[in-house]
Amino acid sequence: MENSSRDWSSFPDHLLATIADRLPTRIDTLRFRAVCTSFRAALPPPPPPNPYSDIHYFHHSPTSNSPIHFFIAQSTVYAIQPLSQISHPHHTPGAWLVKVEDSPSGDVKLLDPFYTSQVKNVSDKLPGSFNLLDYRVKEISKGYRLELATDQQRELSRSERCYTGKVVVSADEDDDDDEFAIMVLIQEKVVVYGKEEITNGTISISYKDRTLCVDPKSLNVSEPVAPLRISRIRAASSFHLVKSSPDLFLIRKNYFSGKSGDRGCRVGLNIFKLDEGKDEWVTVKDELQDRALFMFKECNFFLSAQEFSGLKWNCVYLPDRVRPNVDGDYPGSNAVIFSLENGCADKLSAFPGFSEIFWPPPSWLFS
Structure with a gap:
């Protein structure tokens, strides 16, 4: 033929x-x-990567005479894979996970995936150029956060750092619906921003150990799921919702006291899955199967070990509580892996075969 x-x-x-x-x-x-x-x-170029960069938030702090000025920053997690099968899949990861942020000037900043800091002094270890057609590039997740505006000529005090909250963007935004764009959760208050009007309304909520649903248009608050019945522990805890179709998971993350450099269970996790028939959370012990859960600063998501070789499955990748006050040496340098099999966590660097999905860049990226 x-x-x-x-x-x-x-x-x-x-x-x-x-x-x-x-x-x-x-x-x-x-x-x-x-x-x-x-x-x-x-074809025209796509719109700017962050359509919400013009939305600003001013928080009136009781410890400050002037309001704290924030804007909404966006980061994107990509999985980069080679077009052809790699020669040694057991020695070289089949995917490279990166988190980047596009600046207003057009520059792309490489961020530590587990935090919000820029990774510096690694440009000599990256390719000189990057052609998108030479690789498979898949967008994994977007994350949003409140970032201190450049016109804020002071550092936040320790008490003010708790004001940085969660930013949620509508996943099913309708172009004909001008009533909802994003929601900001800060200091147990929900602030709703519309496309046309900057602020639609603000409500106060109490959400510890409870699952609350806020209607973005009416601002009505409901509690569709019964409160969690879990034991109290002496640890700093936070709760995170993660969607993995068709299931919804709730993760309780606990940080225990420990010295920097200690190995072992400084991090604890309780994982629950929503039982829609009973409207309650049921405990998940060891049921992630071939998946890995990633808990980054702005977003959480699951990846399949079958689709992305180089993952340690049935585990959770998350930030270490022991965080230095300087930018990370390389992506993932301050992260841990929590194994659901044995219920313990260890530094990501202790798993060189599985940490290479973040750093160093795989050899096929330079070929």
């Missing part, structure tokens, strides 16, 4: 536009436009 090839540069503009409208992420649009000059001429 005669081998025929198609001249993609002559592809009709209206079909290119139809395909572009169905691309789910910004990175997919960038890769599509990178095919050839005619594709770039026919």
Whole structure:
């Protein structure tokens, strides 16, 4: 059979536009436009990566005479994979997880995936250039946070650091719905921001050990699930919701006191799954199977070990509480792995075969 090839540069503009409208992420649009000059001429560049950068939040702190000025920052987690099968999958990870942030100037900053700090002094260990068409690039998750604005000419005090809260963006945002864009949880208050109006309303809630649902339009608060019935422990605890279709998980993260450099169970986790039939949380002991849970500063998500080689499955990757006051030496340098099998955590660096999904960059990235 005669081998025929198609001249993609002559592809009709209206079909290119139809395909572009169905691309789910910004990175997919960038890769599509990178095919050839005619594709770039026919399709406009995607919108800025952070559509909420113009929304600002001013928090009135009882410890400060002037309000604390925040803006909404966005980071994106990508999985980068080679186009062809790697030669030694047991020695080289089949994916590289990176968290980046696009600055208003157009620069891309590499962030520590478990925190919000920029990873510095590693440019000599990265490729000089990066062609999106040379790799599979998959957007894994987006994260949002309140960031101290540049016009804030002072550092936050220790008591003020607790004001940085959770930012949630509507996952099913309707272009015809101008009533809801994002919600900010700060100091047990929910602030709702619309697309047209900067602030729609503010409500106060108490949410410890409880699962609350806030209607973004009416601001009505309901409690669809019974409160957790769990024992109290002497540890700093936080709660996190993670969606893994079709299930919803609730993770209770506990940090115990311990000296810097100690190995062992400084971190404890309780994992629950929502039983929709009974409207209650049921305990999950050892049921992640071939999945790994990642708990980053701004986002939490599951990845499959079958899809991403180089993962330690049935475990949780999360930040270590012992955090230095300087930027990380390399991505993941201050993280731990919690094993659901034995209920203990250890530094990520103690698992070199599984830590390489973050650093150093895989050898196939330079080939």
